[in-house]
Each structure stands twice: as C-alpha cells, then as structure tokens.
Amino acid sequence: MRHTIAVIVENKSGVLTRIAGLFSRRSFNIDSLSVGATDNPDYSRMTITVEGDKDVLEQVIKQLSKLINVIRVSELVPSESVERELAVIKVTADKDTRGEIMQIANIFRAKVIDVSARSMIIEVTGDEEKINAIVQLLRQFGIKEMARTGKVSMVRGTRVIKA
Amino acid sequence: MSNKMTGAQAVLECLKREGVDVVFGLPGGVLLPLYDAIYQSDIRHILVRHEQGAAHMADGYARATGNVGVCIATSGPGATNLVTGIANAYMDSVPMVAITGQVNTWLIGKDAFQEADITGITLPITKHNYLLRSAKDISRVFREAFYIARTGRPGPVLIDLPRDVTVDEVEFTWPEVNLPGYHPSVKVHEMQIKKAARALMEAQRPVIYVGGGVKLAGAHKSLFDLATKINAPVTTTLMGIGCFPEDHPLSLGMLGMHGTKYANYAIQESDLILAVGARFDDRVTGKISSFAPHAKIVHIDVDPAEVGKNVRVDIPVVGDAKNALMALEKEVQPKPRSAWNEKIDGWKRDYPLTYIPDMNIIKPQFVIEKLCQLAPDAIITTEVGQNQMWAAQFFVHKDPQKFISSGGLGTMGYGFPAAIGAKIGRPECDVIDIAGDGSFLMNSQELATAVVNDIPVKVAILNNGCLGMVRQWQELFFEKRYSATILGRTSPDFVKLAEAYGAMGLRATKPSEVEPVIRAALATDRPVIMDFIVNPAEKVSPMVPAGATLSEILELEWCEEGHISHLEKVYADARKAIFGEEGY
Ligand SMILES: Cc1ncc(C[n+]2csc(CCOP(=O)(O)OP(=O)(O)O)c2C)c(N)n1
Ligand SMILES: [Mg+2]
Numbered sequence: 124m125r126h127t128i129a130v131i132v133e134n135k136s137g138v139l140t141r142i143a144g145l146f147s148r149r150s151f152n153i154d155s156l157s158v159g160a161t162d163n164p165d166y167s168r169m170t171i172t173v174e175g176d177k178d179v180l181e182q183v184i185k186q187l188s189k190l191i192n193v194i195r196v197s198e199l200v201p202s203e204s205v206e207r208e209l210a211v212i213k214v215t216a217d218k219d220t221r222g223e224i225m226q227i228a229n230i231f232r233a234k235v236i237d238v239s240a241r242s243m244i245i246e247v248t249g250d251e252e253k254i255n256a257i258v259q260l261l262r263q264f265g266i267k268e269m270a271r272t273g274k275v276s277m278v279r280g281t282r283v284i285k286a
Numbered sequence: 287m288s289n290k291m292t293g294a295q296a297v298l299e300c301l302k303r304e305g306v307d308v309v310f311g312l313p314g315g316v317l318l319p320l321y322d323a324i325y326q327s328d329i330r331h332i333l334v335r336h337e338q339g340a341a342h343m344a345d346g347y348a349r350a351t352g353n354v355g356v357c358i359a360t361s362g363p364g365a366t367n368l369v370t371g372i373a374n375a376y377m378d379s380v381p382m383v384a385i386t387g388q389v390n391t392w393l394i395g396k397d398a399f400q401e402a403d404i405t406g407i408t409l410p411i412t413k414h415n416y417l418l419r420s421a422k423d424i425s426r427v428f429r430e431a432f433y434i435a436r437t438g439r440p441g442p443v444l445i446d447l448p449r450d451v452t453v454d455e456v457e458f459t460w461p462e463v464n465l466p467g468y469h470p471s472v473k474v475h476e477m478q479i480k481k482a483a484r485a486l487m488e489a490q491r492p493v494i495y496v497g498g499g500v501k502l503a504g505a506h507k508s509l510f511d512l513a514t515k516i517n518a519p520v521t522t523t524l525m526g527i528g529c530f531p532e533d534h535p536l537s538l539g540m541l542g543m544h545g546t547k548y549a550n551y552a553i554q555e556s557d558l559i560l561a562v563g564a565r566f567d568d569r570v571t572g573k574i575s576s577f578a579p580h581a582k583i584v585h586i587d588v589d590p591a592e593v594g595k596n597v598r599v600d601i602p603v604v605g606d607a608k609n610a611l612m613a614l615e616k617e618v619q620p621k622p623r624s625a626w627n628e629k630i631d632g633w634k635r636d637y638p639l640t641y642i643p644d645m646n647i648i649k650p651q652f653v654i655e656k657l658c659q660l661a662p663d664a665i666i667t668t669e670v671g672q673n674q675m676w677a678a679q680f681f682v683h684k685d686p687q688k689f690i691s692s693g694g695l696g697t698m699g700y701g702f703p704a705a706i707g708a709k710i711g712r713p714e715c716d717v718i719d720i721a722g723d724g725s726f727l728m729n730s731q732e733l734a735t736a737v738v739n740d741i742p743v744k745v746a747i748l749n750n751g752c753l754g755m756v757r758q759w760q761e762l763f764f765e766k767r768y769s770a771t772i773l774g775r776t777s778p779d780f781v782k783l784a785e786a787y788g789a790m791g792l793r794a795t796k797p798s799e800v801e802p803v804i805r806a807a808l809a810t811d812r813p814v815i816m817d818f819i820v821n822p823a824e825k826v827s828p829m830v831p832a833g834a835t836l837s838e839i840l841e842l843e844w845c846e847e848g849h850i851s852h853l854e855k856v857y858a859d860a861r862k863a864i865f866g867e868e869g870y
Contacts, residue, residue: 140406182594190467191434191465191467193467194467
C-alpha cells in the first residue's frame with residue numbers, strides 16, 4: 124500500500140538529512156519526496172509517499188514526529204485530498220510528429236514550453252495517473268529526458284495542515 | 287550592566303546554570319579556548335585517558351544520579367572516539383550532553399585538519415544534535431540540549447562547537463526554551479488508565495514486565511505499590527533490574543534469553559502483560575510470533591513510537607511511567623493472592639537459578655554471591671558477556687540506580703568507566719565493576735583516571751581466559767571450534783597492571799581466597815582490581831536459544847566432563863607459546 128503524508132518541518136539546515144536518514148535507517152521505503160516553502164518562511168512542507176502496510180505507516184508517522192525539527196505529520200487520504208505533480212518531458216519530435224505530439228499535449232492540457240528542430244519539451248501537471256498516462260503516450264515518439272517533481276498534496280475543504 | 291563574555295565563557299555559564307558540577311573530557315587544538323575557560327572556572331573537570339571513557343563516565347554518572355552527564359572531546363578523532371559512548375547512551379535512553387570541538391566555521395566542509403562531520407556521524411545515535419555557527423546561539427542551544435536530553439524519553443544530545451564560536455564575544459542571555467516540534471507526552475489518558483485497570487482486575491494470570499523506563503521515570507515506588515496491591519508478579523529486563531526488589535516474593539527476576547525459567551514460563555502462560563517502560567527487545571521476547579500467546583498486552587511508554595513497534599498492543603498508554611502507575615494504582619482494587627501466585631511459587635521452587643558449587647575451582651557465580659553478601663548496597667556496573675549475565679542473575683538487586691549495565695548496545699568496556707562516573711556521582715557508595723577479562727582491557731587505560739583523581743572504584747574481573755559469552759555459543763552451536771575467543775588469562779597479569787597504574791591488585795585462585803580478597807578490596811580507599819581466576823568452561827544458564835520461544839528455555843549442563851582440563855590445556859599451550867613457561 125502507498126500512503127501520502129505531509130510533514131511540516133522547521134526550515135533549518137540538515138532537516139532533510141534527518142528525515143532521509145530516518146527512512147533509510149529504519150528501512151522505510153520512500154516512493155517520492157518533495158520539499159518546498161509554506162506561507163510561513165520558518166517552515167517548509169514535505170510531501171512523502173511511502174510504501175508499506177498500516178503498521179509501517181504508523182511507525183513512519185511516530186518516528187518522524189520524534190524528530191525535534193518536525194512540527195507536524197499528517198496522513199493525506201487520497202480520496203479526501205487533491206494531489207498534483209509536475210513533469211517536464213523532452214520528446215523526440217520533427218516536422219512529421221510535432222503535430223501529433225501537440226494534439227496529445229492538448230488533450231492532457233499540457234503545455235509545449237520549448238521547441239527545436241528535433242525535440243520539444245512538454246510541461247504537464249496533474250495527479251500521478253495523468254502524468255503516467257501522457258508519459259505512456261509520448262513514449263512512442265521517444266522520450267529523451269524527463270524530470271518529475273514528486274507530488275504535493277492538500278486536503279480538500281476547510282481542514283488545514285499547518286504548523 | 288553588560289554581560290559580555292567569550293563564547294567559551296558563555297558555555298561554562300550555561301553549564302553552571304544547568305547545574306552541572308562535573309564534566310569528563312580531554313582537550314585538543316580547537317578546544318584550547320574552552321579549556322582555558324574551564325581552567326578559570328570552578329567546574330570539576332575529570333581528565334580521561336580516552337574519550338570513549340569520558341562518554342561512558344558521563345553515562346554512568348547520569349544513571350547513578352539521574353542528572354544529565356556531560357562529556358567533552360576535541361574535533362576529529364576526539365569526537366569520533368565518543369561515538370560508541372553516545373550510541374550506548376542512545377540505546378539505553380541515558381540523559382547526556384556531549385560537547386565536541388569543531389574546526390573554525392570558515393573551514394567546515396574543507397576537510398580541514400582534524401575535521402569530522404560529527405553531527406552527520408551521530409545523527410542516528412543522538413536524540414538531537416546541533417552545529418553551533420554563532421556565539422549568540424550558545425545559550426539557546428545549550429538550554430535546549432539539556433531540556434531535550436532529560437525530558438520525555440531521555441537521550442544524548444551532541445553540540446558541535448567550532449573554535450571561532452568559542453572565541454567570539456557575546457552578550458549573555460538566557461532565553462526560555464521554545465521548541466515548536468517537541469512536546470514530550472507526560473500526562474496519561476484517563477480513559478486508557480481505566481481500561482488498563484479493568485484489564486488488570488479481570489486478569490487471572492497477570493505479569494508486570496518492567497524495563498528501564500521505570501528507572502528513568504523514578505517510578506519504582508509506584509510500581510511496588512501497584513504490584514503489591516494486586517499481588518501481580520513482576521519481572522524485569524536487564525535495564526529494569528532493581529526497579530522491584532528481587533528478594534520480594536512477587537519478584538520473578540529477569541526474563542528473556544538468560545532470564546529465570548519462572549519468569550519466562552509466567553510470560554508464556556500469562557493472560558495479561560502490563561509492560562512498563564520496556565520495548566519488547568528480541569533478547570527479551572525470544573521468537574516474537576509466539577511471545578505470550580495468551581496474553582492481552584497493556585503497554586505504558588513515554589515514547590509513542592515504542593507502542594506497537596514490535597508487538598501488537600491491546601491497550602496503549604502513552605505517558606510518564608510514574609504518572610501512569612500512580613493513576614493505575616488508584617484505579618485498581620486490592621486483589622488477594624491467587625492460584626496463579628501459587629503456580630509461580632511452585633515454578634520458583636522447582637526451577638531456581640543455581641549453579642554447581644566447587645571446592646577447588648572458583649565458580650564465577652560464587653564470586654557474585656560473595657560480592658552481594660559483603661557489599662549488598664554497592665552500585666554494580668558490569669561489562670558485557672557472561673560476567674554481565676551472572677551479575678544480573680546472582681546479585682540480589684534492590685535499588686534501581688544501583689545496577690548499571692550496557693543493555694541495548696552491549697558495549698564491552700562500558701562498565702569500568704561507568705563505575706568511575708557513578709562513583710563521582712555517588713561518592714558515599716561502594717562501586718564495583720563486575721568485569722570480564724576481555725571487556726576490562728577495552729578501557730583499562732582509565733585506571734590512570736581513577737588513580738590520579740582518587741576515585742576508589744573496585745573491579746572484579748571474572749577471569750575465565752576467554753571471550754566467554756562468544757565461547758559459550760561456539761561450544762553450543764559451533765562444535766567447540768573456539769575461533770578467536772581464547773585470551774589465555776595471563777596477558778596481561780591484571781595484578782601487575784593495577785600496580786603499574788598505582789592501583790591495588792589482588793588475585794584469588796581458590797574459592798577460599800575469594801572472600802578475603804573482596805574484604806581487602808572493600809577495606810581500602812584506593813582503586814582495586816580483583817583478579818578472580820574462575821572456571822573457564824562455565825556457561826550462563828538457563829538459556830533460550832536465539833529465535834526460540836521463551837518456554838523453550840534450556841538448563842545448560844554447567845560444563846561437560848573433561849572440558850575444564852581441555853580449556854586449561856589450551857590456555858597453557860597459549861602461555862607456553864608466549865612466555866615459554868607456565869606463568870603463575
Ligand atoms: C565492543 C564489543 N566488541 C565485541 C562484542 C561481542 N562480545 C559480546 S560478549 C563478548 C565476550 C566478552 O568477554 P569477557 O569480557 O571476557 O566476558 P565473559 O563473557 O568472558 O564474561 C564479546 C566479544 C561486544 N559485545 N562489544
Ligand atoms: Mg572472559
């Protein structure tokens with residue numbers, strides 16, 4: 124089972140190492156991890172996807188909560204939250220394929236952000252499945268390079284996860 | 287009024303405000319400014335001979351007094367020498383602050399002379415650590431460090447102190463601790479206490495399983511009140527030893543791999559286990575899937591992450607052990623002795639901890655019994671191996687702060703420096719390190735520290751000429767192939783070693799010499815090494831083989847026919863090879 128957790132941490136040096144170290148030391152598997160600023164400059168927010176059963180998830184949350192620099196840890200249930208990831212994909216493209224690629228991009232509401240004689244870069248945002256789907260479709264043209272941000276997630280409605 | 291001072295002076299001011307009266311350490315280049323401030327302060331500094339000794343002394347001091355222990359080491363090798371001691375304190379949840387020197391801030395990351403990334407190295411073995419980058423942060427960081435070290439589940443905190451930070455001037459302030467991410471759980475949930483109390487009242491065969499958390503919370507009196515009110519038998523882990531008086535009828539002694547048969551049987555038949563400040567370690571539970579198969583489990587722990595980590599828990603109680611036990615005691619009704627108590631008493635009669643006494647050769651267990659008889663109130667520290675298990679089994683422990691042993695990490699070389707630390711913290715007590723001949727050598731250099739500072743600790747070496755615990759496993763599971771476990775007893779000559787340092791050395795080779803040696807050691811106010819030449823073939827018994835269920839505990843044949851003479855011959859051959867003669 125995959126679980127998504129949001130971790131609010133103090134914005135200090137070494138915090139990422141503490142978290143990454145905890146995961147490797149306790150043999151927890153991270154699928155994806157993203158870090159970025161929050162509205163409060165003292166805190167950052169991480170979104171971590173972990174693989175494991177309920178007991179593993181419970182340990183992950185408890186062990187993370189023990190770190191002094193961790194302010195808050197919450198599980199984000201997929202059905203109750205919105206999830207987004209951004210990917211930029213460099214696809215092989217020439218004058219014969221460019222049109223078709225742009226069509227696919229349109230269907231996914233993806234953007235073309237760079238074009239050259241033999242390639243183009245597509246930017247796409249969405250949940251993981253959507254990104255997987257477009258990646259799958261673009262493969263036939265040849266993917267030269269890809270970078271994904273890892274997902275960020277937020278609970279729907281009025282509930283907030285803050286420090 | 288201005289409060290201007292150097293960073294080094296600020297560090298000492300912090301230590302003073304935290305009530306630190308003794309620190310253990312050894313200086314080096316980057317620590318010169320700090321040591322200069324120490325020289326001019328009235329703090330007591332114990333100069334060790336190896337930084338590992340400093341960490342273990344701080345640890346032993348902390349365990350004997352309940353105060354935060356402080357150790358200091360210089361950058362690079364000094365800091366890395368602390369690592370084992372910090373890991374040891376981490377595993378056993380000992381409150382400690384370790385201060386390491388670091389190269390100047392502008393050199394960090396440049397592989398400067400004697401630079402080591404000690405905050406990186408100790409990340410997984412500290413409760414928290416800090417790299418100070420500015421003198422203005424000193425007081426905040428020190429205050430936080432002491433607070434973190436001693437509250438909640440205690441543990442070591444390391445502060446890395448670059449040289450320039452100790453030289454810079456700073457206006458001293460003393461800010462309140464403000465840690466938004468740290469809220470140790472202390473209060474217990476009333477509902478959970480009610481549930482736990484009901485479970486205790488309904489149980490027919492309850493067992494209280496006590497770990498080091500009871501010591502750390504100072505909860506032993508509350509434990510006693512609860513256990514005696516409901517006539518529940520009590521077993522302790524190695525870390526919990528002393529939390530319940532072992533001469534009490536409800537005491538089951540220690541459980542687990544080398545626990546008593548009756549403690550292990552009781553656990554396996556129990557219908558309710560009340561675990562307090564214990565963490566279901568593999569040395570305790572045996573095969574985890576068949577641990578206490580009939581029991582409901584109530585788990586009281588201050589660390590929420592321990593609850594449910596190794597076993598499923600029916601009633602979790604997160605919070606301070608003392609608060610929890612006091613609340614539980616109020617909630618339960620007195621219970622009379624029951625058939626369960628009778629059954630346990632039967633097991634205690636049928637399967638007592640014993641050994642076969644011998645008139646000619648010193649049995650290690652006999653030495654422990656004599657120590658217990660002659661110094662019943664002593665603080666006992668131990669090394670690791672058979673000596674540790676015999677010290678746990680054959681000394682009658684009654685005081686939680688008087689049994690000090692490396693449980694989680696199992697660090698050979700811990701007991702002697704820990705004894706020095708304990709003696710400094712509790713000078714009125716006799717302090718005895720029950721040691722193995724292998725372990726003692728791992729920090730024997732601290733004999734100099736004991737002699738020079740006049741710290742009269744006593745070391746009782748159970749000299750079996752081997753790395754006994756490992757040899758025992760080789761005897762049992764590797765067909766007596768004694769790969770790298772034979773030490774041979776005479777190198778060094780421990781009596782001469784003691785004398786070389788200016789300590790007293792005494793030796794007993796026959797059972798009749800044991801008591802006079804102990805008496806002589808206790809009578810002097812000097813540090814003493816007692817070298818007890820014990821049966822080399824003795825095994826720690828009973829034993830649950832690794833991975834077996836607790837009830838599969840075996841009574842080991844104390845030693846096989848002819849095996850003593852075999853081992854003695856191995857030793858004699860080794861001696862001949864070294865000295866060309868028999869030795870003593
Ligand atoms: C630092 C360290 N190295 C190795 C071990 C593994 N080990 C556990 S017990 C033991 C033997 C200890 O020998 P000794 O101190 O003579 O004690 P005995 O078992 O003979 O009483 C060893 C090597 C350890 N626990 N710690
Ligand atoms: Mg030995």
